[in-house]
Amino acid sequence: MAEVRIKAEKRTRFGKGAARKIRREHKVPAVLYGHGTETRHLTLPGHDLMIALRTPNVLIRLEGDGINEIALPKGVQRDPIKGFLEHVDLLLVKRGERVxxxxxxxxxxxxxxxxxxxxxxxxxxxxxxxxxxxxxxxxxxxxxxxxxxxxxxxxxxxxxxxxxxxxxxxxxxxxxAQGGEAPAEGEGEGEAAAAEAAAE
Missing domain, CATH: 2.170.120.20 (Ribosomal protein L25, C-terminal domain)
Structure with a gap:
């Protein structure tokens, strides 16, 4: 699978108010975790991320602001009404690792x-x-x-x-097609034999 390169920024603003402000800027709050590393809080471009997530299990190359990592989306939160991205959890992965x-x-x-x-x-x-x-x-x-x-x-x-x-x-x-169950093996033969016996 080809990597999708996305620019990442380290996030220093937290809380609901900060998250809303990030989304108004057409960006998405995200966290990057895995391999025993400390969880990193990031901000990602909303449009680029939405396009990338159209591919199941997309591999994302995070670049910028001192970050150069490969990650898999493991949790995506969307607005239940409008459908826009609210938050994304990213799992840090390494080449050769099985997931x-x-x-x-x-x-x-x-x-x-x-x-x-x-x-x-x-x-x-x-x-x-x-x-x-x-x-x-x-x-x-x-x-x-x-x-x-x-x-x-x-x-x-x-x-x-x-x-x-x-x-x-x-x-x-x-x-x-009618929604009934397919006849079990031999069932039709038994019905036919019973009909023949009744006719004799």
Missing amino acids: TVELPVVVTGEPVSDGVLDQQMVTVSIEAEATHIPQNVEVNVDGFEIGHAVHASDLKLPTGATLLAEPDALVLHILP
Whole structure:
């Protein structure tokens, strides 16, 4: 994953009033922590940060004001109504270090015409090298029949990534279009045999 470079400033103003003033300047209060270092309080440019956060698990290169670090967003607070960034927690990472992240599960393709996709997991937990985190995990359901299921262990993870989710966790399955359950194996045969017996 490519790094996104963002200018960082050390923050010396604290409290709700200071945070509001920072946001009025179209900037975002942030904290940088990790590796046993002392927590650092930063101010980041709001527009640049918002664009960067559109990429899941984006790797941010913080530069400026004596700072030169790589970080992963671990907590993002947004205004519940207007959606603007209020605060961001950043985890300090090093090259070669393995980190735990949640990857979006992206579904492509279409199941059979009389089947409905039921996605149970929208993200999956994995471990990967900090500077080589994939953006997502893709599942192609093209032509999947009713009853077909995909579990976490079936996901094709990028090289170097390790699955942390339970292997038998259900990611998605295909249900009948009418919302009923697919017949169990052999169930239809039993009903047919009973009908034949009644007719004799």
